[in-house]
Amino acid sequence: MYPENFRYTKEHEWVLVEGDTGTIGITDHAQEELGDIVYVDLPKIGARIEQGGSLGSVESVKAVSDIYSPAGGEVTDVNQALADAPEKLNTDPHGDGWLVKIRLSAPEEIAELMTAADYRKYVEAEK
């Protein structure tokens, strides 16, 4: 369920690090909790974001939720497909439903995040 090569936050975001690039999304647990997602608001390419800073928001039929960045950096790409197909966050949160890519400004921040095993335990404990 939760890919081993991702790292996870307590706010239910994930980040996949490849070189100095971090791809960021929300977890399956997060999309499950939100329900049908109808809007995604994402930052502009070039925006600089700190770890824990706002990466925008996702809105479901029921409610709107902020997304917090698992790590700091500069936004290099945003998933434009989500504007027309926000439901990808429900159907493939760990794949096609990725939100943004950032160039990591402090790669050491990644070490502070949860591993897949930690996150699984964290989600279980939250239930």
Add this chain to the structure above:
Amino acid sequence: MSAAPLRVTPLNSVHRALGAKMVDFGGWDMPVQYSGIIEEHLAVRNAVGLFDVSHMGEIEIHGPEAARLANFATTNDVARLKTGQAQYSGLLYEHGGFVDDILVHKVADDQFFLCVNAANQEKDFEHIASIGRFDARVEFASGRYAQIAIQGPKALAAARKLTSLDLAAMRYYWFADGLACGVPARIARTGYTGEDGFEIYVAPAEAGRVWAAAMSAGEEFGIKPCGLGARNTLRLEAAMALYGHEIDASISPLEAGLDWIVKFDKGDFVGRAALLKQKEAGVRRKLAGFEMRGRGIAREGCAVLVDGAAAGWVTSGSPAPALNKNIGLCYLPVEQARPGRAVQALIRGRSVDAEIVGTPFYKRAK
């Protein structure tokens, strides 16, 4: 954090077995969704959906002066009801604000059955019982009833398989007592979705049997179990009020656009004097529907701006799954609450364009 344990309906384990996402709804452990709000919403609009609404409360009024008490306690005219007929009505405080909005069913000349909101049921009972000036007995009957709603254009086709009652001949807002799945049931052609459908009251011990039978009966039509999430989006498209949102103790039926449930000519009732005064002075604010023109969903509590200044507030707002729009209800000064009026909603600090529109947003084809 509430210290009290959540209350459960007799179908709690059924919901859990179906994989429902459960939430604390006013102290009740209720399913908010099963497969997803949009899918469930569309099932009700296009086919049929099944809801556990056993958390709703029931109050019975018996006795020689039951009709007089029911008429004094509520805003609509109970004297106009025939046996087997139901009406939407209001329970008000003396100052004209809502205690609750309810359904009144006339079971017999000396017997009335009220269906009331879950979170208000104890308050409603106290309110009616405290009137105490008529020869009638008020009974808190919620423990004796589970309630299952079957709603949608295929509700009749599915529900008629459960009973020998002639549901096809039953008119909207009428009800009958009979057997459903072989157990005593009260079946009313009522609902809270803007679709045709039935609400089935049975003893709590029989709820599981009726639920299972309804799921089987609806299978050929694609029936889906539906949670409170879809119930909310469905009622909002139909612009039906929800207590705690469009109506509460600070809001009168005249402000809520519910003038039609207030019958001034029927004689005295609790809240009449205050409403009459308000009617003569003219209401200042009114409930209005809006559609978002800009990108965004104005949720409950968002300020509504007219010409850049705060003029009102959103009571409910949501995507409308059957309409592909974002809609909502809001209170505005009467002179602004007119279809075509351009307004803005303040959404998380952002002013987003919207337009006042007529309601309901959705009306089923007859």
